[in-house]
Amino acid sequence: MRLIQFQRASGIDDALRAGSAPDTAFLAGGTSLVDLMKLEVLHPARVVDVGRLALTRIDSEGGGLRIGALATNTDVAQNGEVKKKLPALSEALLSGASPQLRNAATVGGNLLQRTRCAYYRDLATACNKRDPGAGCDALQGWTRMHAILGTSDRCIAAHPSDMCVALAALDATVRVRGAAGERDIPFAELHLLPGEHPEREFALAPGELILSVFVPATPQAARSRYLKVRDRASYAFALASCAAALHVEGGRIRAAGLALGGVGTKPWRVPEAEAALVGQAPSAEAFGRAAEIALRGARTRPDNAFKVELARRTAVRALRRAAEAT
DSSP: OOOEEEEEEESHHHHHHHHTSEEEEEEEOOHHHHHHHHEEEEEEOOEEOOSSOOOOOOEEEETTEEETTTTTTTHHOHHHHHHOHHHHHHHHHHHSOOOOOOHHHHHHHHTOOOOOOTTTTTSSSTTTTTSSSSOOOSGGOOOOOOOOOOOOBOOOOOOSHHHHHHHHHOOOOOEETTTTTTEEEEEHHBOOTTTTTTTTOOOOOTTTTEEEEEEEETTTGGEEEHHHHHESSSSSSOOOEEEEEEEEEETTTEEEEEEEEEEEEEOEHHHHHHHHTTSSOOOOOHHHHHOOOOTTTOOOOOTTHHHHHHHHHHHHHHHHHHHHHH
16 A cells, blocks of 8 residues: 545645645546556655636636636536537537546546556556556557557557547647746647657646636537547447537638547647648548548557548548538
């Protein structure tokens, strides 16, 4: 048994002071952190409970929605403004986990969700993400659930979140606060590629706390859709998923957002694929070209090579649904 120091933060400043200590983890809903602590994959020396901070609001702001980091997945998914202005976000959240977990899981925790790689969660295997320099048993192991985009010779773990795929396509921004003050992080920069250091997953400074997420309420966001392909209809992680957002006017695509899930080491957004859609008539041919661009550079293994075609078809179908919504 490992002893930990536990503290319940009374406010944001109190949380930041406590979180500045080395080897400290913030605890919100606990649906991921507590799970990994039980497995001894993560073992922080200190845990700071931020679950009672006033960060639960969902408000209209400057042409978009500001979503508090402690808003639960259920509250966001069921919010009327989210369903109206950001339907892909609602659909993505409702496709994840179970109702019980969605009632506890928070937006901030979902943003920092760790991989579901079986090798990462098994202490008997080598994992560079869990133990830098140890090696990666997944490289020669069972890789059906692993990534084909953004991988490196040190890590091929897939990013697990549905919500993050939607936020990537919707061009969200994450607001954080730390010792140096507040700053906004473009969503594309929040999650890091594994490269030579797969243990570094997020572009957060030590002790920084996520405060909120801002999502622009654009015309394409209002007609966005999320599609998830998985082994069973509920409580399963994506084999491939896609968030698609299209603004169609006068028979042409004026703006587009496209992100893939289940196939990348981070939520996978390729601006070139979106640019290829702009100015085109919404069609299977245009959608197929965009999907091909999004999947360029895929590196497959025998168990997950099927994901290339599966992700392509998923993207085309999601784009078609978004086009039909217009």
